[in-house]
Amino acid sequence: MAANHLVFLVEEPSMEAFLRELLQRMLPAACTSEVHPFQGKGDLLAKLDARLRAYAQWLPPDWRLFVIVDRDDDDCGELKRRLEAVAERAGLVSRSRAGAGPWQLVNRIAVEELEAWYFGDWEAVKAEYPRVSADVPQRRGLRDPDAILGGTWEAFERVMQTHGYFKEGLPKIDTARRIAAHMSPEANRSPSFQAFRVALADALA
Numbered sequence: 001m002a003a004n005h006l007v008f009l010v011e012e013p014s015m016e017a018f019l020r021e022l023l024q025r026m027l028p029a030a031c032t033s034e035v036h037p038f039q040g041k042g043d044l045l046a047k048l049d050a051r052l053r054a055y056a057q058w059l060p061p062d063w064r065l066f067v068i069v070d071r072d073d074d075d076c077g078e079l080k081r082r083l084e085a086v087a088e089r090a091g092l093v094s095r096s097r098a099g100a101g102p103w104q105l106v107n108r109i110a111v112e113e114l115e116a117w118y119f120g121d122w123e124a125v126k127a128e129y130p131r132v133s134a135d136v137p138q139r140r141g142l143r144d145p146d147a148i149l150g151g152t153w154e155a156f157e158r159v160m161q162t163h164g165y166f167k168e169g170l171p172k173i174d175t176a177r178r179i180a181a182h183m184s185p186e187a188n189r190s191p192s193f194q195a196f197r198v199a200l201a202d203a204l205a
Contacts, residue, residue: 059104071112113152118156
């Protein structure tokens, strides 16, 4: 059954702003959505068990849950196993466990942070911030959006400041909204973004 309503549990307001803008263009008119931000990754992980148990009591068959967290410095596989274990304890069928069958929830990890998804679609960044150089994705250390070392948001802020933006620091929420408005989902080079996009398409299929 195709989803008619999507619920996104995210760790902070910049991902909320990003998704609210992006989903306007990715979801069909008949599909509604809601995005619930937490006060950081620790807050989301601490409250996730209780939140998923509550959803499991009444989740309609045409709803899907998305849990999205940053990898940060965590081991990606271990973090995914932790999220999957929480879903299983709550009695929800995750996309990873369902195989070819129906699922209720999918866990997705931004590697290593939301800003990696910006590096994955530099044309979207350039559309909003035209002074940035087009060759940024070809620079050493920035070619693979999901393998940028030393903190993705810090790397993004440094690049933007080099081109005359954000001298007072990266305004994460406003930037998320602005870049999402220009993003071309299928063209994004970030593997973790593509994993998110594929799961979203699966929910709507």
